[in-house]
Amino acid sequence: MTASVSLRANALAMLAAKLLPPVFAFAVHLGIARLAGPESLGAYVTLLAVLMVFQAVAGAGMQFLVAREIAAFPERAVSHAQEARAFGLVSGLAATVAYGIYAFTMLPPERWAPALALMATILPSAWIALHDAVFIATRNHYCIAVVAVAENSIKLGVAVVALAMGQGLVAVCIGIAVARLVGLGVGGWLVHHIGVRKTWQFQLGAVAPFARAVAPFSGLFVMSMAYFRIDVPIVQMIAGERATGFYGAAAALYGAMLLLPESALTVAYPRLAWSFRSSKDGYVRATWLVVKVVAISMVPLAIVLIAAAPMIVQVAYGATYAPAITVLRLLALSLPIHALNGALGQALQAGGEQRAMVRVVATGLIAHAFLNVALVSWFGIEGAAMAMLLSSSWVAAGALRAMHVRVARIHLAAALTPAAIVVVAPLVLVSVAPRGYLAAAALTSGVCLVVGALWSGMFRAGDIEGLRAALAGRGGEAAA
Numbered sequence: 233m234t235a236s237v238s239l240r241a242n243a244l245a246m247l248a249a250k251l252l253p254p255v256f257a258f259a260v261h262l263g264i265a266r267l268a269g270p271e272s273l274g275a276y277v278t279l280l281a282v283l284m285v286f287q288a289v290a291g292a293g294m295q296f297l298v299a300r301e302i303a304a305f306p307e308r309a310v311s312h313a314q315e316a317r318a319f320g321l322v323s324g325l326a327a328t329v330a331y332g333i334y335a336f337t338m339l340p341p342e343r344w345a346p347a348l349a350l351m352a353t354i355l356p357s358a359w360i361a362l363h364d365a366v367f368i369a370t371r372n373h374y375c376i377a378v379v380a381v382a383e384n385s386i387k388l389g390v391a392v393v394a395l396a397m398g399q400g401l402v403a404v405c406i407g408i409a410v411a412r413l414v415g416l417g418v419g420g421w422l423v424h425h426i427g428v429r430k431t432w433q434f435q436l437g438a439v440a441p442f443a444r445a446v447a448p449f450s451g452l453f454v455m456s457m458a459y460f461r462i463d464v465p466i467v468q469m470i471a472g473e474r475a476t477g478f479y480g481a482a483a484a485l486y487g488a489m490l491l492l493p494e495s496a497l498t499v500a501y502p503r504l505a506w507s508f509r510s511s512k513d514g515y516v517r518a519t520w521l522v523v524k525v526v527a528i529s530m531v532p533l534a535i536v537l538i539a540a541a542p543m544i545v546q547v548a549y550g551a552t553y554a555p556a557i558t559v560l561r562l563l564a565l566s567l568p569i570h571a572l573n574g575a576l577g578q579a580l581q582a583g584g585e586q587r588a589m590v591r592v593v594a595t596g597l598i599a600h601a602f603l604n605v606a607l608v609s610w611f612g613i614e615g616a617a618m619a620m621l622l623s624s625s626w627v628a629a630g631a632l633r634a635m636h637v638r639v640a641r642i643h644l645a646a647a648l649t650p651a652a653i654v655v656v657a658p659l660v661l662v663s664v665a666p667r668g669y670l671a672a673a674a675l676t677s678g679v680c681l682v683v684g685a686l687w688s689g690m691f692r693a694g695d696i697e698g699l700r701a702a703l704a705g706r707g708g709e710a711a712a
Contacts, residue, residue: 270477277480291361293453302369383415562617
């Protein structure tokens with residue numbers, strides 16, 4: 233299989249793996265929204281938002297370190313996996329205990345039972361992160377899709393039966409826990425099947441050295457997860473569960489869109505790590521091409537989401553959830569910025585500059601939390617979407633500065649001014665259009681995007697071939 237065909241195949245497999253869970257999760261959201269109402273949906277999305285932060289603590293970002301190391305040194309795959317397995321045991325148990333303390337001290341008694349069921353997913357999540365790293369590093373991305381199908385089919389099946397029988401959140405959460413254990417089992421079998429064996433031979437002595445190596449990845453991953461989840465408990469605390477249900481409806485749709493650039497970046501990450509090892513010039517060129525492609529490609533999606541938000545919310549959730557429309561339109565404005573941040577963050581990690589990105593995300597998380605508290609208090613659930621837009625812009629500025637200082641100097645005015653115009657103008661146009669002219673505004677915005685990209689010279693002949701060459705390991709020679 234050629235490098236370009238492999239890249240496309242892995243990208244499609246990773247896209248399937250990333251999209252399948254939110255598709256199934258969205259079906260569960262719809263079931264709760266329509267059968268149980270906004271209050272139950274608000275409680276559910278709050279439980280899941282906090283759970284995912286603790287699952288991130290359990291995984292501790294090990295997938296980024298392990299995927300990078302196995303991709304660069306495949307001969308050490310088994311030892312890396314054994315070290316990560318032992319670390320996952322420690323981090324998973326610690327995160328489980330911490331979540332239990334949170335649940336029984338911060339949640340009302342009626343939420344203890346579903347939280348207890350969800351607590352059983354935390355330790356398996358650490359080892360599932362390891363499995364994903366092995367699949368990515370060995371370019372067996374299809375295995376992630378297989379695990380996703382197995383796990384989420386069970387989750388959806390149990391949730392549908394539970395909701396139809398009126399069993400409520402406890403039964404749904406038990407289904408989530410059972411499905412996660414199945415995902416762990418299937419993933420472990422596939423890791424063995426592709427040839428990375430004896431990973432369950434724990435190297436407990438390697439836990440401390442592995443913890444030191446993974447620390448910056450862990451900080452970055454956990455803070456990134458908290459960044460995308462902290463808005464939900466803040467909305468719940470300030471506005472209540474019903475308003476959180478409306479916000480959660482919009483956030484679920486928006487979060488599914490974020491998985492498109494994430495799937496592409498997951499495929500590019502081990503190749504960027506390999507490119508950095510073989511040719512820094514090729515790595516730098518590939519980085520900027522990836523940044524341009526993923527950021528600009530999200531603009532048409534944002535345009536469509538802004539224009540079609542009233543119809544999407546109506547069809548998916550019904551008229552009761554009309555307050556989610558404005559939230560969804562505001563969140564859509566952040567899509568290209570998050571794609572930019574994801575590309576820059578993974579590039580910095582691939583180049584060994586994860587500590588710089590940790591500092592950027594840390595300041596962004598602090599800003600995001602303060603903005604959410606202030607803006608939700610002033611504007612309601614729309615304020616949370618405003619906070620996302622402002623704080624993600626802050627992170628983008630910090631990530632660009634880190635690339636400028638630590639990787640390759642950027643001529644900021646020449647590079648960013650045309651890009652900002654090309655991205656911002658179409659989004660502003662469709663955002664301010666009256667309700668009756670949204671379709672025409674979306675079409676006009678799309679034309680402006682294409683014309684602007686051509687006018688600004690953002691893309692040149694040979695860019696895509698240069699990207700393929702750099703990611704295939706042919707470095708600066710083929711990409712120049």
